[in-house]
Amino acid sequence: MDELKLFLASYWQLVSAFVGFMLLVLAIKVWWQEVRYLFMRTGWSLPLAGRLSRAAGKDHKLGNDGWYPIEKQVCHDFYVHYKDFNQSPDYYEKCADYLNKVEESGRKKKGPFLWLLIIGLILLEAVGFAYVLAPFMAKNASSNEQTMLAWFVAFLLSIAAVLLTELTGKEWHKNSLINKIRGWWEIEGKQSNLMPEKDISIEKTYQDNQSPKYLQVLNRLSANALVTPSYKTTVITLLYICFLAVGAYLVRSYTLDADNTEMVNQGMVFEQAAGTDPFALLEQSSAETSTTDDAIALPAELAEVNATADQKAANEATQARTSASKVTFVILSVIFVMIQVVGIYFGFAFSFAGKESEKAFNYTKDFNSAEELNEWLQLKKDLIAAQAEAYLQRLREKMSRRAVISSNDREALQSGSSDRTFHHYLVQHEQKKQISAAQLASSAQTAPIKATAAAAEVPSSPAVLVAVPEKAAELVDATGHTLPADLEGLDLTTLQDADLELLAEEYKLDLIWLKKQQRLAQIKNKARNA
Template sequence: MDELKLFLAAYWQLITVFVSFMLFVLALKVWWSEVKFFVMRTGWSFPLIGRLARAGRSDHKLGGDGWYPIEKRVCSDFYEHYKDFSQSPDYYEKCDDYLNKVEESGRSEKGPFLWALIIGLILLEAVGFAYVLAPFMAKNASSNEQTMLAWFVAFLLSIAAVFLTELTGKEWHKNSLLKKIRGWWEIEGKQKKLNLMPEKDISIDKTYNDNNSLKFQQVLNRVPANASVTPTYTATVITLVYICFLAVGAYLVRSYTLDADNTEMVNQAVMFEQTAADDPMALLEQSAESEDDIALPAELAQVNETATKKAEDEATSARSSASRVTFVILSVIFVMIQVVGIYFGFAFSYAGKESVKARNYTKNFNSAEELNDWLELKKDLIASQAEAYLQRLREKMSRRAVISSDEQEALQVGSTQRTFHHYLANQAVKKQVQATTPIVTQSSVVVSQVVAATPVVASVQTEPTPVEVATPAAAPVQVAAQTAEQSLPAELADVDLTKLSEEDLTVLAEDFELDLAWLKKQQRLAIIKSKSRTSV
């Protein structure tokens, strides 16, 4: 206990720096999204050199869409974080379904307690390595410099060991899933001659797309694998070589150091005897002692000297054996610490492509309602901050020395149409257009193919027969466009009104200066026509 106190008192600076660094890395891992959001906002608001400050010193032109490019840049940066919380109302159930299908429903990531334990194990390993390496680090350096360098190298070796054991544990967990896939495929899929390869690109949002697939296929759709879907042991081999190298190397260094110390002790004893033989005072003391002692016969003196030499050799051998056993125990302890690290990596890791993401959205909530309330709170917070940054940007731009009256009017009057909520509405419109474009293209291809085949049919029949084209059911995009093609702006021609919420309609009405009641009526008409088309 006293040695531990002396050690902590001597190297508390190094220990403090190391623990602080590990806590900093842990905080980055846990709150990475918040850190990114903070860095982004700091980049905009930093005094003098921040983007807001530079925007106030630059000239800007109003774009053709009615937005200043710098305003869209602000909205775009905030939108990148806003998207992380724009999940569907059933996202909680999707996350649960994803984890269940990938066989990782009951797993969890490492908590603060386990991370504290890992940091403690790293310190323990570093202490052991530092004691081994310190005597051999930079022979010409001072004792403190040798210790500092030994600690640095020991920390690097320990952190590398933790990293490799974590990778090995994850590899073992992934291999266990791959073995399950092959086992289930042998039972279910091989007899049906099904290929052992992913059939779909499954994400959390598309997790219901393979509900009808076999179990091995559901897992394979979510776990990355090689072409043959076989376990790999690359990280395991590297980790085993690294652990064996450190364990055996530490034992050999300690053993050779012990042999050197024993040899040095023997040499010191011989040098002491030679020095005593040449010292007159030592000879007088030995003669005085010999006069007081009873002189032994030569044979008995030889036996006594042999017994004393044997006792010293046995004591030295016993100390050496005990030390080597201790070194073996220390190496075994080091290996067991690595085994614990591998187990942590195996038990607290995920192999699914989006399993970590799914777990993060479900671990702190008991129901979908709780998750949705939290998502709405985060979206409102980001939106309010985006609006505040837009307002600060316009204030900076309006204070420029050279600004025309048209620009001043655009900044003051048009700002009500250039809000973050309007930007969100525009992004929703773009998503709708992108989602509906493949459907229209597909239907047009079908129509063109049927029309191309019509002359062949007409040449056989005496009267032309109307061709029935199998188009997508309901075709809501075309219905919405036909219903209001004469009144809706061109930007909304391909928008499916039936899929927009009341909030989306309100934003669109404000953005395009439309009557909200009329827009709701158009949505209702589109829904009615869609239902009638479906029933037919």
């Protein structure tokens, strides 16, 4: 205990730096989303080097969509974080369903207590390695430099051991799921090929409700082509652990042998030096004279036996001390191995193998129902939207303070607070997503028809009739108004008046004509359903 106190008192700077670094890494890992969001906002709002400050000194031109590019960049950066909380109302049930189907319902991640325990184990391992490595690090360096270098190498070895054991535990958990898949597949009589049907995400978790259980797990798991367990990380970890455990034992053992040899050599040197030292010879002569006066001298045979007995006792003591030390070294190596076993268990018991299992867990761990999750998501969305609006306002203020600014730019900046808001950006982004989805669906529907038409024989009649697509016919009326090509698959009946106004402004369309087209589409839908 005293040695530990002395060590901490001597190298408290190193220990404090290590513990602080590990706590920082832990905080970043646990609160990564918040840290990433903080870094993004800091990058915009720094006083001199921030993007808002740099944007104030540049010339900006309005785009064809009526937005300044720098404004859209602000909205985009905030939208990257906004979309993480823009989930469907039944997202809680989807997350729970995803975890249940991948056989990871009820699992948990490592909490702060376990992470502190892991940091303590890393520190314990580093102390052991530092004691082993310090005498052999940079022989020409000073004692403090040797100790610091040994600590640095020991920390690297310990951190690598923790990472490998964590990955090994995750690999074992994943292998257990793969063994379940193969077991259920064999019970079902191997009715189908063992391959995933589709890539299932949280949003698509209900698409394989009718699939067998083993396929539900496989659809959410990354596996090799043969769906077999893999032990690559396990082999690497075992080799690493054995290398460190055996290496530490050998280093300690050889160091002990070297110390014993050095003690013997020092004893022989001391005896030789004493034989040539006049003061030592005078002291020895006085001792012999005193012995002759006070006692009877032993015969030569008895003196030789006595010297042999003394030497044997010294050898036995040295051998016993050496054996005890080596047993201690073995125990230390076993303790190191057991620490790694604990790390592997933590990785096995507190990890997720599903592609989006950890994400699903993060959205359900602190909530008991969908209502609680939705309220929290709405609060987060409102907070991000409010901050995005504040940053847009600060950007426009800085842009309006430029020394040279045209009247058109000034008017555009003044009207931007109402025409170009983060809410408008969200509406436009959602409409573009709907248009893209409609175009993709339309392409998927027309692809088989085009393939069939290309395979059919061309008639030999000289007159060729070109049919006008029905969609195109619906987009043109007698006044000559047409919808742009990228709005071809848009269902106008699903849009509200605000959406129509935004479309008319964005694509320079006649709002009255657009509402008329929406009404005609509604009438056609009613006629079809009648």
